[in-house]
Amino acid sequence: MKDTAKSDVRIGVFVCDCGSNIAGYLEMKELVEYSKTLPNVVFVQENLYTCSEGGINEIKQAIPKHNLNRVVVASCTPRTHEPLFMSACEEAGLNPYLFEMANIRDQCSWVHMRERETGTERAKAQIGMAVAKAARLRELKRIQLNLSHNAVIIGGGVSGMSAAMALGNMGYEVDLVEKEGKLGGLLNDLNMILPSNEPPERLLNDLVARLETNPKVNIHLNSIVSKTEGYVGNYVATISKNGEELKVKCGIIIVALGARVLTPEGLYGYNGKDVITHLELESLLRKGPIQSKNIVMIQCVGSRCAERAYCSRICCMTAVKNALLIKEADPTARITVLYRDMQMYGVELEEMFRKAKQVGVRFVTFDPEKAPVVKDGSVSVYHLRMGKEVSIPCELVVLSTPLIAQEDAPEVSTMLKVPINENGFFLEGHVKLKPLDFATDGVYLCGNARYPSTIREAIGQGLGAASRAAGVLSKDALFTSGIVADINAQTCCGCLGCVAVCPYGAINFFPERGVCQVNKVLCKGCGGCAATCPSSSARLDGFSNEQIYAQIEKALAG
Amino acid sequence: MLDVGRHPKVNVLAYSEIREFSGQIGDFKVKVLKKARYVDPSRCTACGACAEKCPTKVPNEFNFGLDDRKAIYKDYAQGIPSVYTIDPNNCKVIQGGKCGVCAKVCQAKAVDYEQKDSEVELNVATVIVSTGYELFDATQIPEYGYGKLPNVISSLEMERLLSAGGPTKGHLTRPSTIRFEKRLKELPKLIKKAEKSEDPTEKNKLEEEAKWLEEQTHKHHTATKLGFIQCVGSRDFRFHKYCSSYCCMHSIKEAIIAREHESSTESFIFYMDLRTVGKGFEEYKVRGAKVSGLKYIRGRIAEIMQDEEYNPVVYYEDTEQRKVVGMSLDMVILANACSPSKGISQISTLLGIELDENGFVSTHPNKPLDTSVPGIFTCGCAQGPIDIPESVAQASSAAARAAEVVMTGGLALAV
Numbered sequence: 021m022k023d024t025a026k027s028d029v030r031i032g033v034f035v036c037d038c039g040s041n042i043a044g045y046l047e048m049k050e051l052v053e054y055s056k057t058l059p060n061v062v063f064v065q066e067n068l069y070t071c072s073e074g075g076i077n078e079i080k081q082a083i084p085k086h087n088l089n090r091v092v093v094a095s096c097t098p099r100t101h102e103p104l105f106m107s108a109c110e111e112a113g114l115n116p117y118l119f120e121m122a123n124i125r126d127q128c129s130w131v132h133m134r135e136r137e138t139g140t141e142r143a144k145a146q147i148g149m150a151v152a153k154a155a156r157l158r159e160l161k162r163i164q165l166n167l168s169h170n171a172v173i174i175g176g177g178v179s180g181m182s183a184a185m186a187l188g189n190m191g192y193e194v195d196l197v198e199k200e201g202k203l204g205g206l207l208n209d210l211n212m213i214l215p216s217n218e219p220p221e222r223l224l225n226d227l228v229a230r231l232e233t234n235p236k237v238n239i240h241l242n243s244i245v246s247k248t249e250g251y252v253g254n255y256v257a258t259i260s261k262n263g264e265e266l267k268v269k270c271g272i273i274i275v276a277l278g279a280r281v282l283t284p285e286g287l288y289g290y291n292g293k294d295v296i297t298h299l300e301l302e303s304l305l306r307k308g309p310i311q312s313k314n315i316v317m318i319q320c321v322g323s324r325c326a327e328r329a330y331c332s333r334i335c336c337m338t339a340v341k342n343a344l345l346i347k348e349a350d351p352t353a354r355i356t357v358l359y360r361d362m363q364m365y366g367v368e369l370e371e372m373f374r375k376a377k378q379v380g381v382r383f384v385t386f387d388p389e390k391a392p393v394v395k396d397g398s399v400s401v402y403h404l405r406m407g408k409e410v411s412i413p414c415e416l417v418v419l420s421t422p423l424i425a426q427e428d429a430p431e432v433s434t435m436l437k438v439p440i441n442e443n444g445f446f447l448e449g450h451v452k453l454k455p456l457d458f459a460t461d462g463v464y465l466c467g468n469a470r471y472p473s474t475i476r477e478a479i480g481q482g483l484g485a486a487s488r489a490a491g492v493l494s495k496d497a498l499f500t501s502g503i504v505a506d507i508n509a510q511t512c513c514g515c516l517g518c519v520a521v522c523p524y525g526a527i528n529f530f531p532e533r534g535v536c537q538v539n540k541v542l543c544k545g546c547g548g549c550a551a552t553c554p555s556s557s558a559r560l561d562g563f564s565n566e567q568i569y570a571q572i573e574k575a576l577a578g
Numbered sequence: 579m580l581d582v583g584r585h586p587k588v589n590v591l592a593y594s595e596i597r598e599f600s601g602q603i604g605d606f607k608v609k610v611l612k613k614a615r616y617v618d619p620s621r622c623t624a625c626g627a628c629a630e631k632c633p634t635k636v637p638n639e640f641n642f643g644l645d646d647r648k649a650i651y652k653d654y655a656q657g658i659p660s661v662y663t664i665d666p667n668n669c670k671v672i673q674g675g676k677c678g679v680c681a682k683v684c685q686a687k688a689v690d691y692e693q694k695d696s697e698v699e700l701n702v703a704t705v706i707v708s709t710g711y712e713l714f715d716a717t718q719i720p721e722y723g724y725g726k727l728p729n730v731i732s733s734l735e736m737e738r739l740l741s742a743g744g745p746t747k748g749h750l751t752r753p754s755t756i757r758f759e760k761r762l763k764e765l766p767k768l769i770k771k772a773e774k775s776e777d778p779t780e781k782n783k784l785e786e787e788a789k790w791l792e793e794q795t796h797k798h799h800t801a802t803k804l805g806f807i808q809c810v811g812s813r814d815f816r817f818h819k820y821c822s823s824y825c826c827m828h829s830i831k832e833a834i835i836a837r838e839h840e841s842s843t844e845s846f847i848f849y850m851d852l853r854t855v856g857k858g859f860e861e862y863k864v865r866g867a868k869v870s871g872l873k874y875i876r877g878r879i880a881e882i883m884q885d886e887e888y889n890p891v892v893y894y895e896d897t898e899q900r901k902v903v904g905m906s907l908d909m910v911i912l913a914n915a916c917s918p919s920k921g922i923s924q925i926s927t928l929l930g931i932e933l934d935e936n937g938f939v940s941t942h943p944n945k946p947l948d949t950s951v952p953g954i955f956t957c958g959c960a961q962g963p964i965d966i967p968e969s970v971a972q973a974s975s976a977a978a979r980a981a982e983v984v985m986t987g988g989l990a991l992a993v
Contacts, residue, residue, distance in 0.1 A: 039625030039685050068685060069623050103584070189982040216943050223944050324860055331860040361851035367820040367936060367962045368943070370813060385876070387898075404898050451858065455967040456974055471857040476943040477968065483947065484974035490981055 029155045032063040032088040033147065034079060036070035036095035038125055045129040047140045051094070054144045058151045062086055070095050076108045083112035090154040094122040094147045117160035117502045117562060122150035145575055152574040156567045160502030163540060167253030168271040169493045171486075172197065174245050174432065177205025178475055179467025180276030181227045182482025183489075188236040190486070192493050195268050196231070197240045197259055199428075203228050205278045206468070211302035213475055214341040215368040223475070240266075244428075248273065248435055251541045252462025253498045272462045272489040275446055276482065277432060279423040279468035282322045288419055289394045295417040298338050305342065309349040312416035316399040317343065318392055319359040323422035325388070330443055332422030333472040336363040339420050340372050343381045356382045356412050358392050358401055423472040436463050437525030445471050456485045460525045461542060464488050503545035503562040505538045512536055512557040518549035583658035591698065592659055595921075599928045603953025604987055608700045614693040616664035616672065617650070621688035624652065624660040628680035628689065636668045638745070641738045644756060645745035650680045650689075654743060664689070704953045704983040706976045707931065707939055709922055711959035714811035714818065714915035721881045722810065722912065728754040729801070729890050730882055730910045733825065736832050740839070750801045750836055750843075752909055754888040758791045765791075794887065801908035802842050805892055806833060807879050808849040811915030812963075818915045820936060824965040825913035826853045830866045832911060837870040846873045846905070848894060856965060882910060916963035929954055938962045947976045955979045 033055040037043035048066055055064045063086040067075040070093055082088060091114065093105050098121045106116035124143040132139030171187050173180045176198030184196040202208065203224075210220045231237050240259050247258040255273060259266045281299045284290045292300060298317075304310055317339045323332045336359065343355045362383065364373035377383065386392055390402040400411040425444025433440045438458040439447040446465050449457040456465055466481035467473060473481065492498070507518070507527070514534040519527045526542035527549060529535075538549070538558075549558040559565065582588050591610055598609035632648035640653040649668040652661070670677035671691050681689040713734055716724035724730050729752050731739075738744040739751070746756070765788045772781035806829040812822040826849065833845035852874060854860040866872040877894040884890055890910045895902050918937030926933050932940040932950040939949055939956040947955045957976035958969045 039623055040627045041625045044627075069625075072623065072686070100584075186978045186982060190978075190985045213943075329861045329864065330858070331854050333855040361853060363851070363853050363855045365821050365823040365853045365855055366964070367934070367938065370819065370821040374819065405900065407900055445857070452966045453970060455971045474943075476946045477971075479944065480946045480968075480972050480975040482975075483978040484971045487974040487978035487981060490978065 029060040029090055030062045030086070030088050031058075031060045031090040031092060031151055031154050032065070032079075032082050032086060033058075033061055033092045033094065033151065034070050034075070034082075035064065035066045035124075035147070036075070036093065037066065037068050038096060038129075039069065042095070042125050042129045045133050045136060045139055046124065046143050047136065050140055051124075051143055051147065055094075055147055055151070058148060060090070060155045061151060063088060071101055071104060076104070079105070079108045080112040083109070083114055089114065089118060090157060091119045092122060092147070092150045092154050093119075094124045094143070094150065096125040097123050115159040118154070118157050120150045120154040120157065122146040148574045149571040152570040153567045156564070156570050157562070160561050162502050163500045165253055165498045165500070165541060167492070167495065167498050168255070168269040169193070170195070170268065170270040171272050171274065171489055171493065172245065172255070172257045172259075172268060172270040173274040173276055175205070175276035175278050175467070175469065176200075176203040176239070176241075177276060177278040177467060177478070178207050178223070178227070179278070179469075179473075179478040179482035179485075180205075180274070181231060182479045183274050183276060183466060183486040184231055184237050184482075185227065185234065186483045186486035187489065187493070188231070188234040190490055190493075192236065192490070194237045195240060195257070195259065195270065196237060197243050197245050199242070199244050201242050203231070203239065203241070206281075207475070209299055209302065211305040212341065212345060214337055215372055217341075217345075245273075245432075245435070251539055252460075252492060253541070255462065271493050272464065273436060274464045274466065274485050274489060275432060275436065275438070275469050276465075276467050276485070277426045277429060277446075277469035279425060279445075279472060280427075282328075282421040282424045284321050284419050284421050287321050288318055288392070288417065290419060294415065295394060295419065297419050297421050298335070298342060299421075301342055301418050305345060310346065310416070312414075313350075313353055314412075314414040315343075315346065315353065315355045315416045315418060316392075316412055316414040317355065317357045317418045317420065318394075318399070319357065319362075319420045320388070321419040321421050324360065328422060328424070328443060330422070331363060333363065334474060335420035335422060337369050337372065337474070339418070340364065340369075340376045340381070342418070344372065344376050344379065347376075347379045347381060351379070354382075355380075356384055356399075356414075358384050358386050358399070360385065360388060423468055426469065429469065436460070438463050438465075445469065456481060456488050459523050462492060498541070500541050500543070501545055503560065504540045504543040505545065505547070505549050505558055505560045506540075507536050507538055507549070507553075508557040508559070509533070509535045509537070510557075511555050513555055515554065517552045517554065518558050521548040521552045523548070579656065579658050583660070590659055593663065594698075596925065596928055597697070599930075603951075603983060604703045606702050606705055606953065608702060608705070610698045610700060612696045612698060614666070614695050615661065616666065616669070616689065616691055616693045617662050618688045618690055618693070619659060619661040621686045622661045622684075623686050623688075624662060625686070626652075626662070627683045627685070628662055631679050631683045633677065633679060634668055634670060636665065641745045642732070642735045644735065644738060644753065662688075664691075703987075704955065704980040705929065706980055707925065707929070707949065707954065707956040707960050708958045708973065708976070709919050709925060709960045711916045711963065712919045714917045716810055716912050716914055718817065719810065722807070722879070722910075723882045723884070723890070724912060727882060727884045727888075727890055727910075728752070728757060729884075729888055729908065730912065732912050732914050733828055733832070734914070736911045737828075740832060740835050748839060750839060750909075752798055752801045752888070755795050755798055758795045762788065762791050762795065798887065798889075798908065800840055801836075802840055802844060803906075803908045804833065804836060804843065804845045805879075805890070805905070805907040805910045806845060806847045806913060807892075807910060808847065808852075808913045809878075809915075810912040811917070813850060814915075818917065818936065820963070821853065822913075822916040823853070823963040824916070827856065827859055827862070827965065829911065829913050830854075830863055830872065833872050834866050834870045837872075844871065844873075846875055846907075848875050848877055848879050848892070850876070850878065856967060916959055919960070922960065931956075934962075936962075947972065947979045953983055 110116040128143040170193040172195045184194045207220045243261040246260040249256045253271045255270045392401040398411045398413045403410045429444045449459045464485040466485040467478040512535040526539045547560040550560040594612045597611045601607045628650045629648045632650045634649035635646040637643040638647035650664045666672045742748040811817040837843045854863045879894045891906045934940045939961045955976040957972040
């Protein structure tokens with residue numbers, strides 16, 4: 021093995037007992053003696069708990085006393101304790117990236133509890149590998165960045181407006197960009213909002229008035245964000261309005277594009293007259309009570325099917341809301357809802373569902389394999405409970421169609437380098453843990469652009485996205501981790517392999533030079549690019565080939 | 579959780595309760611009772627030596643009594659803060675007896691039997707109520723036999739059984755089998771004792787029992803035919819009329835995981851409406867049927883009986899087949915409703931916030947995070963049943979409302 025470590029490397033090894041967690045199952049004395057034999061190791065110390073105040077102080081004292089320039093701690097998991105040990109090194113004047121950890125608890129004493137000898141041998145190997153890597157560690161620097169404390173929000177529907185309101189109230193300058201001539205999005209097209217049964221104007225006018233009078237919020241109507249450059253903390257967004265362009269600096273961008281209602285062309289005889297959508301029904305209801313006495317509503321029209329597998333969440337409640345309104349105006353109206361599952365989740369919606377059944381709205385399940393057939397003046401459906409075909413006379417058929425992604429969602433996705441799913445809805449950073457974040461720092465998500473949501477949920481998500489954004493905007497400066505990738509421009513062949521694997525959109529390709537370059541602010545140090553690069557041009561600082569090969573060679577050599 | 583535990587700006591007051599509350603938006607005063615752990619959290623390193631040596635075993639609440647914990651314990655390995663706690667009702671020393679083993683083995687000298695409850699006073703601008711929910715107590719539905727029939731379990735018991743860190747390390751052992759195995763361990767001692775007696779009846783009886791138990795544990799080692807009952811306590815006028823939102827999905831998830839553990843597993847989900855309204859949920863449900871062979875049956879279970887081998891037998895009307903059916907299963911998992919947490923009425927009185935008729939914190943649909951008191955916000959299942967993604971999103975929303983107060987002194991919220 022070629023020794024690539026410099027001769028002036030002086031490594032201190034701290035071996036932790038973790039009470040009896042490690043010391044109870046491994047031969048600690050053997051580990052200490054073994055560590056002393058390793059190349060470049062000049063100091064070895066056993067601690068009862070390296071993470072305790074006493075243990076940390078011992079590290080801090082040993083660094084100057086023994087002139088250590090690398091530290092290895094053999095203890096538990098870096099997941100919980102690496103930051104603590106790194107800061108101990110830093111406080112003693114050592115670059116924190118000259119630290120390495122060997123996990124001899126989770127990977128040795130815990131899994132080899134009844135195999136003292138094997139466990140101890142394994143721990144020696146772990147320590148040996150950590151020391152081999154430590155000898156080749158280099159100083160790394162965290163980059164400090166200034167940032168803009170302004171926000172740009174794309175979409176002025178209820179979620180975008182709520183986000184703008186929250187950020188404005190927190191004192192951040194907000195540019196709210198709406199492509200239509202007025203704020204409000206889908207709210208403008210509704211008749212009543214559920215479950216409060218109030219006209220949407222009340223909520224809408226209230227939100228608009230508060231935004232218009234908020235000195236921190238700039239509203240851009242008939243405008244789109246046509247271009248964005250930069251990265252978290254330092255974006256420049258181009259807002260285009262009738263061919264005029266305005267460039268604004270911002271620290272974060274919120275995607276609140278909203279969604280649109282599917283027009284069910286070719287389904288159930290849709291004609292916009294006596295076979296209509298719920299949105300069309302709502303515009304009729306806005307004009308006054310409708311004349312039809314016999315109404316059939318059909319759910320899941322164009323959703324939960326091969327073409328669109330998803331459930332659109334809000335259509336069942338919309339049907340129940342409209343059925344209730346019609347029944348309220350005319351208790352003699354006969355309404356039948358043909359459904360697969362009534363998605364009336366939670367407290368308020370189940371209550372609405374119950375009310376609808378109480379006032380005599382009829383709910384009949386159907387099997388999508390035996391879907392209803394709309395004929396002139398009736399709808400026939402295979403009644404699962406009765407086990408036979410029934411025909412329901414009606415003058416009006418109302419179809420529940422799903423919300424679908426906005427037409428410009430793919431463009432915005434490409435512009436911001438954030439993903440969309442197969443249905444065109446934006447794909448959050450983590451479905452459970454990061455519902456309003458993207459994997460890319462500095463871009464956030466809310467409302468129907470994420471997935472169909474109620475007004476209550478859209479308001480909540482708008483506020484939530486604002487909160488996530490404020491986590492960045494409230495900082496005085498941003499720091500990147502020292503562990504980031506770098507691409508050697510001399511050897512990069514511009515194959516774009518790294519661009520394809522980077523989950524954070526952190527690699528840019530410069531066609532004029534034919535090379536890729538890492539944006540160190542966005543890079544999270546996952547190493548995907550370094551592993552993919554066919555010409556070894558991409559490397560991950562802190563996990564270089566030299567360091568990893570040294571570990572492997574040590575492991576194989578024993 | 580780890581992030582919260584390590585965050586320099588977050589001060590976690592676990593094992594604590596609010597005792598007094600006063601003030602108004604921007605200036606609340608909160609008195610918090612920190613219950614004695616009998617362990618000094620600044621010394622405890624959570625090495626676990628104390629629990630290993632503690633001689634007192636009690637049923638482990640975290641695993642719903644499916645296994646035991648010690649009198650000095652930690653709910654689970656990853657808990658925050660990472661500190662052991664002595665259960666004073668079961669600790670021999672605190673009960674006035676002799677022991678002291680934990681203090682003896684603790685190298686960090688963290689055990690303190692004399693520790694007392696303490697109080698902390700906080701002055702805060704805003705408060706978020708996120709007290710969560712409680713599992714509906716299914717013993718209230720006698721026809722389902724929960725609590726009487728060993729192999730009828732709650733959804734959370736199922737979660738513990740499926741968990742790699744749970745009482746069976748993720749193996750789907752029936753609760754009856756867990757009991758049998760425990761009894762089998764006791765029997766050799768009892769048989770030996772019975773041998774000393776002159777009358778052989780007792781010994782024969784015990785030996786027969788052992789034989790039967792061995793047969794049974796062998797035969798029913800893994801539960802592979804599972805029934806999931808939806809809407810247990812929800813959408814039910816006797817208990818909660820609301821829908822608990824998340825249970826359809828967790829039943830599907832549990833059934834899929836059970837199948838991943840044991841490929842011969844067959845699951846039946848008995849439902850009223852399968853509510854798969856979240857992102858990717860409907861697709862997950864369809865995949866459950868296609869890939870994991872789940873069978874979705876629209877029908878309410880009328881009653882659960884049990885045969886002589888402790889197999890639960892469910893009776894239901896299959897509404898799509900239009901007939902009453904009985905089906906024998908290995909185990910039945912109830913989708914217990916999301917009930918308001920028991921402490922919420924006390925908290926609502928202390929804070930002066932309104933609850934809705936069900937006992938959840940009352941909010942307006944247009945102001946989903948605001949309680950009836952300005953400056954006090956709510957999120958998660960405290961305000962009604964809600965699933966994980968929505969709950970995480972709501973938590974951020976509540977944080978935004980709180981930030982508006984903190985950053986503007988509450989002025990912006992006058993509207």
